[in-house]
Amino acid sequence: MSEIIFDLQIFLLNLSFVFFLFFIYHKYVEGKINKVSNEILIGIISAVSIILCMTFPLSISPGFYFDFRQIPFIIGILYGGRKVGVSLLIVLLSYRFILDHGPGFYSSLIIYVLMFIGLIYLTPRFKAATKFKNKLILATLAMATSVILILTVIYFFKVNLTGNGWTSLILFYSTQVIAITLFILFIERAKTESHMLSELKELEKLKVVSEMAASISHEVRNPLTVTKGFLQLLQDTTISDDKKEFYIRLSLNELERAEVIISDYLTFAKPSLENVELLELNEEIDYVMKIVTPYATMRNITIHLFKAETIFVAGERQKFHQCLINIIKNGIEAMAGSGQLTINLHQSNEQAVIDIQDTGIGMSKDQVRRLGTPYYSTKTTGTGLGTMVVYSIIKAMRGEIEVDSKQGIGTRFTIKLPKVDCKM
Numbered sequence: 001m002s003e004i005i006f007d008l009q010i011f012l013l014n015l016s017f018v019f020f021l022f023f024i025y026h027k028y029v030e031g032k033i034n035k036v037s038n039e040i041l042i043g044i045i046s047a048v049s050i051i052l053c054m055t056f057p058l059s060i061s062p063g064f065y066f067d068f069r070q071i072p073f074i075i076g077i078l079y080g081g082r083k084v085g086v087s088l089l090i091v092l093l094s095y096r097f098i099l100d101h102g103p104g105f106y107s108s109l110i111i112y113v114l115m116f117i118g119l120i121y122l123t124p125r126f127k128a129a130t131k132f133k134n135k136l137i138l139a140t141l142a143m144a145t146s147v148i149l150i151l152t153v154i155y156f157f158k159v160n161l162t163g164n165g166w167t168s169l170i171l172f173y174s175t176q177v178i179a180i181t182l183f184i185l186f187i188e189r190a191k192t193e194s195h196m197l198s199e200l201k202e203l204e205k206l207k208v209v210s211e212m213a214a215s216i217s218h219e220v221r222n223p224l225t226v227t228k229g230f231l232q233l234l235q236d237t238t239i240s241d242d243k244k245e246f247y248i249r250l251s252l253n254e255l256e257r258a259e260v261i262i263s264d265y266l267t268f269a270k271p272s273l274e275n276v277e278l279l280e281l282n283e284e285i286d287y288v289m290k291i292v293t294p295y296a297t298m299r300n301i302t303i304h305l306f307k308a309e310t311i312f313v314a315g316e317r318q319k320f321h322q323c324l325i326n327i328i329k330n331g332i333e334a335m336a337g338s339g340q341l342t343i344n345l346h347q348s349n350e351q352a353v354i355d356i357q358d359t360g361i362g363m364s365k366d367q368v369r370r371l372g373t374p375y376y377s378t379k380t381t382g383t384g385l386g387t388m389v390v391y392s393i394i395k396a397m398r399g400e401i402e403v404d405s406k407q408g409i410g411t412r413f414t415i416k417l418p419k420v421d422c423k424m
Helices: 002-029 035-055 070-080 082-099 103-128 132-156 163-234 241-269 281-298 317-333 365-370 385-396
Strands: 058-061 064-066 277-280 301-306 312-315 339-348 351-358 400-406 410-418
Touching: 002 035, 002 070, 002 163, 035 070, 035 082, 070 082, 070 103, 070 132, 070 163, 082 103, 103 132, 132 163, 163 241, 277 281, 277 317, 281 301, 281 317, 281 339, 281 351, 312 317, 312 410, 317 339, 317 351, 317 385, 317 410, 365 400, 385 400
Parallel strands: 301 339
Antiparallel strands: 058 064, 277 312, 339 351, 351 410, 400 410
């Protein structure tokens, strides 16, 4: 009983050698490297699998051993090509010679040379097959042929096997035919899923681009339509100078709004920082406060600022100001009538932290989750570009944003940026 359990353990160990290595390759590596590196890696994985399988064989008769080396040998050649096949043949026969260069080596030499010739013939057809069914048939045919070849050579070399030995041998190699079928099934499904995932990502990108294009065209068209209307009115020679001045002022305001929208879109499309410099956060926040305080006062909002010791970060000053202004402005607009907005600057674990908290209407978990995605805004008149710009700028500064919000209580934006040591 203990011998059967031991044999079963070796059997499962051989299976795990092949499955584990090919699983890692097809799950995490395939498609991320070029063709030459791909072939080299398939060759290495197949060679390692062959060596491991041959190192832990099963014995069904004194002096006769068998293992799962055929599976990585066949898979390696079918997916790697002829050059990989030559390398695998050399590795297999060399290791077989090292293990035992007696009469059994010559039977292995005949078996695997003939198997290699057959696989070289099948490989172009396997790679050219577009249907999974055809690939499965070719791989199963290759394995079945190799099994017949092995049994034939064993018979002609008059290997001394008992009746149970032949039964075990046929059962074992039949299991290998099933195993390689399952392996090909796994590999092809993994490749199909990877291809589908890649296509879905491309479709998602196209969807984002179409949504962005729709939002930009819609938002820019509105001010341009207004401006066009006022310019047509200016052609009327009977209108007064006051009305002309009024129309011109409105037209300029609309054009500025279109310019802001386009600028936000370009910032989102190109979030990289061009003029990076050291920024002292206390000074930068003081500057931003001068800009947003009048807007907050007009809406009856009180701003509380808690500064910290000198903290330096790396970034582009204008874009960083834009980021803070967008968040603070959104916080102010989230508080109808009156409220308090708190800005707290501090340090934590070699990071500069800016907390911006309002007492506004708050957001649901779904709204928080969708923040920063294209064409999403919690405001009825918003484009969603401002928040996307914020996320893009902070990401370009190697920072991160955390949002905590409760409906009816308020929202807290936490900006974390890597500190820069600066000895003055």
